[in-house]
Amino acid sequence: MKNLLLKLYTTNALTKDELLYLLTNIDEEYEKELFRLSDLTRRKYYSNKVYFRGLIEFSNHCRNTCKYCGLRTQNKNVERYRLSTQEILDCCDSGYKMGLRTFVLQSGEDGYFTEDILVDIAKRIKDEFPDAALTYSIGEKSEACYEKIFNAGADRFLLRHESANKKLYEGLHPNMSFENRLKCLKNLKSIGYQAGSGFIVGLPNQTDEIIAEDLLLLKNIDLQMVGVGPFIPQSDTPLCDCESGSSRKTLICLAIVRLLLPKTLIPATTALAVVSKDGWINGVKIAANVIMLNLSPPSAKDKYRIYDGKNLLLDSAKQSLCSTISKLNREGFVADMSKGNYPDWERNDNYEYNA
Numbered sequence: 494m495k496n497l498l499l500k501l502y503t504t505n506a507l508t509k510d511e512l513l514y515l516l517t518n519i520d521e522e523y524e525k526e527l528f529r530l531s532d533l534t535r536r537k538y539y540s541n542k543v544y545f546r547g548l549i550e551f552s553n554h555c556r557n558t559c560k561y562c563g564l565r566t567q568n569k570n571v572e573r574y575r576l577s578t579q580e581i582l583d584c585c586d587s588g589y590k591m592g593l594r595t596f597v598l599q600s601g602e603d604g605y606f607t608e609d610i611l612v613d614i615a616k617r618i619k620d621e622f623p624d625a626a627l628t629y630s631i632g633e634k635s636e637a638c639y640e641k642i643f644n645a646g647a648d649r650f651l652l653r654h655e656s657a658n659k660k661l662y663e664g665l666h667p668n669m670s671f672e673n674r675l676k677c678l679k680n681l682k683s684i685g686y687q688a689g690s691g692f693i694v695g696l697p698n699q700t701d702e703i704i705a706e707d708l709l710l711l712k713n714i715d716l717q718m719v720g721v722g723p724f725i726p727q728s729d730t731p732l733c734d735c736e737s738g739s740s741r742k743t744l745i746c747l748a749i750v751r752l753l754l755p756k757t758l759i760p761a762t763t764a765l766a767v768v769s770k771d772g773w774i775n776g777v778k779i780a781a782n783v784i785m786l787n788l789s790p791p792s793a794k795d796k797y798r799i800y801d802g803k804n805l806l807l808d809s810a811k812q813s814l815c816s817t818i819s820k821l822n823r824e825g826f827v828a829d830m831s832k833g834n835y836p837d838w839e840r841n842d843n844y845e846y847n848a
């Protein structure tokens with residue numbers, strides 16, 4: 494185990510068998526060492542900086558039927574909503590005034606937002622806030638559509654692969670294809686987006702071997718952003734009675750991602766905060782360097798229930814900005830409100846390994 498961790502730290506790579514061995518056999522002592530090496534690696538590129546983003550959940554309509562997600566089409570217990578372009582701009586404006594310089598626009602796969610509308614939203618955001626970065630997280634689109642939105646000003650795109658195992662992926666996502674998911678990620682990268690992906694930890698029937706495949710997929714695509722969070726059952730889905738993913742396993746995965754992709758931007762996910770009270774700050778202490786503040790209007794926040802418990806985090810963005818920054822400062826981290834592009838890291842060799 495010691496040699497494996499050292500190899501992961503020095504080469505930023507492991508084989509599938511090595512990852513599987515690590516995931517299955519790591520004990521408390523080596524877990525501490527894994528977390529130490531991951532933290533050291535993050536500090537080497539990002540020092541103690543944590544970037545802030547503003548998240549706008551602009552529609553909870555979705556044509557898909559993902560078995561774990563509360564926004565799935567068949568869920569009749571959701572009150573569906575869409576924000577208008579003006580409402581989206583107002584959310585950006587409130588975030589901009591707080592100092593945020595990245596807006597993440599997320600929605601279900603909602604056909605109402607045609608290519609033309611998405612292009613218009615991107616142009617208007619970039620016109621009004623030229624010094625801010627725009628991230629879309631809106632699911633699968635054609636290559637041509639991704640390209641038009643990119644040309645209209647979108648800088649980044651988040652599309653989690655959810656699970657790298659074709660059988661598990663297709664079992665959880667009726668009528669969707671794993672190959673198309675990968676093709677979308679490839680297209681996003683080749684168009685020039687800073688691309689993000691990621692997976693869910695603790696999905697029913699997920700094995701350590703599948704998690705090893707998830708980790709390798711992220712490494713092979715060489716992503717600039719990686720989101721990993723625990724599975725949380727949602728009461729109106731077919732997986733409502735399944736157990737949540739563990740925060741310990743999620744933290745181990747985050748640390749491995751940090752070591753496989755040292756410069757990647759990793760958010761401390763909301764799902765981590767839902768499964769464990771200290772989840773998000775532990776995520777930051779170990780590997781994460783991004784926090785997303787929810788800028789959606791209160792009425793929308795309450796309806797964007799992808800998993801249970803999410804609506805309990807209903808502090809206003811301003812309140813959470815203050816409390817999050819003080820908690821970070823107490824732990825020795827500093828908030829960085831700049832755009833925080835992937836290439837903005839700077840290597841600092843003060844953080845070196847000592848055995």
Ligand code: 5AD
Nearest residue numbers: 561562653723724725727764799800
């Ligand atoms: N538990 C954990 N994560 C979920 N997501 C959706 N539903 C759940 C759930 N029940 C994640 C997916 C999606 C992201 C926006 O939220 O990974 O990509």
